[in-house]
Amino acid sequence: xxxxxxxxxxxxxxxxxxxxxxxxxxxxxxxxxxxxxxxxxxxxxxxxxxxxxxxxxxxxxxxxxxxxxxxxxxxxxxxxxxxxxxxxxxxxxxxxxxxxxxxxxxxxxxxx
Amino acid sequence: xxxxxxxxxxxxxxxxxxxxxxxxxxxxxxxxxxxxxxxxxxxxxxxxxxxxxxxxxxxxxxxxxxxxxxxxxxxxxxxxxxxxxxxxxxxxxxxxxxxxxxxxxxxxxxxxxxx
Numbered sequence: 001x002x003x004x005x006x007x008x009x010x011x012x013x014x015x016x017x018x019x020x021x022x023x024x025x026x027x028x029x030x031x032x033x034x035x036x037x038x039x040x041x042x043x044x045x046x047x048x049x050x051x052x053x054x055x056x057x058x059x060x061x062x063x064x065x066x067x068x069x070x071x072x073x074x075x076x077x078x079x080x081x082x083x084x085x086x087x088x089x090x091x092x093x094x095x096x097x098x099x100x101x102x103x104x105x106x107x108x109x110x111x112x
Numbered sequence: 113x114x115x116x117x118x119x120x121x122x123x124x125x126x127x128x129x130x131x132x133x134x135x136x137x138x139x140x141x142x143x144x145x146x147x148x149x150x151x152x153x154x155x156x157x158x159x160x161x162x163x164x165x166x167x168x169x170x171x172x173x174x175x176x177x178x179x180x181x182x183x184x185x186x187x188x189x190x191x192x193x194x195x196x197x198x199x200x201x202x203x204x205x206x207x208x209x210x211x212x213x214x215x216x217x218x219x220x221x222x223x224x225x226x227x
Contacts, residue, residue, distance in 0.1 A: 046215035098143055098208060102155040
């Protein structure tokens, strides 16, 4: 059974703080690592899809890194804003399969 | 980006009844996925809906409990049958619009409460 772990489970920060979350996944048979943002009452929205070891991707104040050999990815948010409040999900894509295995997510609350 | 319409957005149902959730995509897609998120748990794949053939179910999920239809390349339904409170979850449909291995697009989700 594939296991994807995310930490922390929840996080409360002040507006302007920078923060980061961790996603751990199996290091064997890796194909892709996805990050999604899921706001309450909305659809999960893709942030990044990373496939190469050492990949770093950035979208505005949000960036992510990937280490496939040790099986982890970090998501960073610089200067958090209240609109960043959401649950951040990572998902592991295994070689040869379309299926994604999700972690439980990190719920971020940014206080104004 | 794709437009995926999922309905209902929420429902409260009596135990023992069934609910059918619909997912409509604005473009033709080969695969559609159905996920469930129980409270405090991760998004878990229920099944892959294939057009023209039976759905492929993941371990722990069976067709009698979660029958799926896929009449064409833009539409699918998931039925939650003979519901119990343990079925209270968010149900999501998902498609990889851009092809194999690319980002997934999701419907808005159905928040189901079984009483």
